Amino acid sequence: MESNLQRALEAKRFAITAECGPPKSADRKVIEEKAQLLKDWVDSVNVTDNQTAVTRMSSLAACTILKSLNLDPVFQLTCRDRNRIALQSDILGAHALGIRNILCLTGDHHSAGNHPQAKGVFDLDSVHLIETVRKMRDEGLFLSGDKLEGERPMVFIGAVENPFALPYEFRALRLKKKIEAGAQFIQTQIVYNIARFREFMARAGDLGLLDRVYILAGVSPIKTPGAAKYMRDNVPGMDVPNEIVARMESAGKGLEDKKARAQAWRQEGIRICVEIVQQLREIQGVAGVHIMAIEWEEAVPEIVTQAGLKAP
Amino acid sequence: MIVADQKPIEEILEILAPYKRVLFLGCQSCVAVCMAGGEKEVGLLAAAVRLARAKSGAPIEIAEGAAKRQCDDEFNEPFGPVIQQQEAVLSLACGVGVNKLAERFAIPILPALNTRFFGKVERQGIWKEVCAGCGDCILHLTGGICPIARCAKNLLNGPCGGVRADGTCEVKRDWPCAWVQIIQRLEELGQLERLLSTRMAAKDWSSDRHGGPRRRVREDMLLEA
Ligand code: SF4
Ligand code: SF4
Numbered sequence: 001m002e003s004n005l006q007r008a009l010e011a012k013r014f015a016i017t018a019e020c021g022p023p024k025s026a027d028r029k030v031i032e033e034k035a036q037l038l039k040d041w042v043d044s045v046n047v048t049d050n051q052t053a054v055t056r057m058s059s060l061a062a063c064t065i066l067k068s069l070n071l072d073p074v075f076q077l078t079c080r081d082r083n084r085i086a087l088q089s090d091i092l093g094a095h096a097l098g099i100r101n102i103l104c105l106t107g108d109h110h111s112a113g114n115h116p117q118a119k120g121v122f123d124l125d126s127v128h129l130i131e132t133v134r135k136m137r138d139e140g141l142f143l144s145g146d147k148l149e150g151e152r153p154m155v156f157i158g159a160v161e162n163p164f165a166l167p168y169e170f171r172a173l174r175l176k177k178k179i180e181a182g183a184q185f186i187q188t189q190i191v192y193n194i195a196r197f198r199e200f201m202a203r204a205g206d207l208g209l210l211d212r213v214y215i216l217a218g219v220s221p222i223k224t225p226g227a228a229k230y231m232r233d234n235v236p237g238m239d240v241p242n243e244i245v246a247r248m249e250s251a252g253k254g255l256e257d258k259k260a261r262a263q264a265w266r267q268e269g270i271r272i273c274v275e276i277v278q279q280l281r282e283i284q285g286v287a288g289v290h291i292m293a294i295e296w297e298e299a300v301p302e303i304v305t306q307a308g309l310k311a312p
Numbered sequence: 313m314i315v316a317d318q319k320p321i322e323e324i325l326e327i328l329a330p331y332k333r334v335l336f337l338g339c340q341s342c343v344a345v346c347m348a349g350g351e352k353e354v355g356l357l358a359a360a361v362r363l364a365r366a367k368s369g370a371p372i373e374i375a376e377g378a379a380k381r382q383c384d385d386e387f388n389e390p391f392g393p394v395i396q397q398q399e400a401v402l403s404l405a406c407g408v409g410v411n412k413l414a415e416r417f418a419i420p421i422l423p424a425l426n427t428r429f430f431g432k433v434e435r436q437g438i439w440k441e442v443c444a445g446c447g448d449c450i451l452h453l454t455g456g457i458c459p460i461a462r463c464a465k466n467l468l469n470g471p472c473g474g475v476r477a478d479g480t481c482e483v484k485r486d487w488p489c490a491w492v493q494i495i496q497r498l499e500e501l502g503q504l505e506r507l508l509s510t511r512m513a514a515k516d517w518s519s520d521r522h523g524g525p526r527r528r529v530r531e532d533m534l535l536e537a
Pocket of ligand 2: 465466470472473475476480481484488490
């Protein structure tokens with residue numbers, strides 16, 4: 001088994017994953033710098049796949065760079081831009097390049113990205129993609145039933161779920177579908193509403209899912225009150241309670257100096273994140289956290305240390 | 313019905329620029345119902361084009377007509393004699409009508425509409441796409457609500473994580489999430505259990521446009537050659 005993440009989870013260590021967004025350029029240094037910031041603090045690093053449908057360096061290429069620096073990348077693979085031929089080809093290629101974790105996603109729709117003129121693919125959905133990877137790995141078969149010849153892609157299969165999107169009662173059931181399709185670990189949408197997350201986990205427990213999958217709860221430090229408000233009001237599928245917005249607002253109160261105010265906000269953002277991590281650790285079935293500090297990788301070591309997590 | 317939009321008048325004028333004698337031929341089926349290319353729209357468009365061309369010093373002679381169904385030769389045939397006297401035909405039918413005329417007549421056939429989708433009237437003035445003609449219908453599994461046409465990501469195991477708090481789609485604000493609707497509907501029908509206990513398999517798109525241009529053959533209806 002070559003997946004760090006799988007090893008940590010199977011050893012029942014509270015796992016830590018982070019995120020690395022590839023640049024809007026061909027510059028490998030960007031990836032190398034992010035790798036430096038993250039490498040001593042996490043078990044694995046997710047590489048996003050043209051996140052929010054904005055064209056960036058390919059996720060597979062960035063994963064390969066991380067791998068060459070001895071990090072354990074999680075290859076995020078979306079169905080938005082690839083049909084089943086391209087998806088399966090990338091799955092084979094990922095294994096050949098030494099990548100051992102694949103996170104299967106449907107992907108954000110391209111209409112909100114930087115090429116809304118594109119033809120969307122959506123040949124498969126995330127559930128089909130999970131099943132496809134599993135079939136290739138465990139049965140040596142392509143989706144069509146055609147046989148793989150030789151080495152199979154031995155990857156740890158991940159998926160996502162969002163406990164905060166409607167219909168709430170359905171989310172754990174959808175999680176079940178993903179597990180039955182072959183998902184072995186789940187990274188959730190960012191948790192700000194702990195009560196709602198607890199309900200989701202309880203429901204997953206009732207369905208007997210917690211022994212069948214490792215759940216890494218998503219967390220993300222907030223930089224400014226504006227960002228908190230934006231997420232609360234404008235990002236579909238995000239649930240940011242007013243109380244968190246209020247905490248961010250009051251953190252900068254009375255500070256005239258711009259720098260000092262920004263600093264106070266960031267500290268509060270990290271404090272909130274740390275508190276959430278601590279609460280998540282107490283919830284049964286939470287096997288780790290996925291820290292999404294996009295363009296703020298420096299926050300990861302702080303969160304890990306302050307939350308009292310043990311870096312690998 | 314097939315839902316279409318009339319092209320902007322500027323584009324129509326540009327398409328018509330090389331011609332001085334044109335038949336505007338509407339269709340009295342779908343595009344008349346969705347008020348894009350029926351008899352009435354032919355009249356209005358012809359008046360607008362005549363005026364614009366006269367103003368620009370390049371007058372145009374427009375004949376007007378509307379076939380009962382432009383996708384059928386039978387209904388276009390009566391316009392044959394008039395078409396012979398034109399430099400071009402501006403078709404106000406859906407794309408099928410335009411193709412059909414182009415096959416039959418040896419002069420340029422120009423589109424006046426943008427053919428959009430198979431849709432329904434949502435309410436007065438609003439049409440919505442409800443079927444994408446995928447060639448392998450699954451509506452019996454989804455409570456009569458089509459996820460191929462009505463979910464932006466055509467998920468078969470939805471809903472995605474982007475459903476908004478008011479139940480609308482993350483991609484199309486003001487659109488109900490098709491999967492939230494499917495779940496509600498199946499619940500009403502007492503069929504939700506089936507959806508929960510099964511994963512819908514990956515779709516075979518070979519019966520959709522992705523399999524290449526499509527045709528339908530009914531052996532029993534073929535006449536001896
Ligand atoms: S499943 Fe296919 S045929 Fe049936 S309504 Fe949807 S697009 Fe049309
Ligand atoms: S919100 Fe609903 S309709 Fe929109 S893309 Fe997601 S599942 Fe499809």
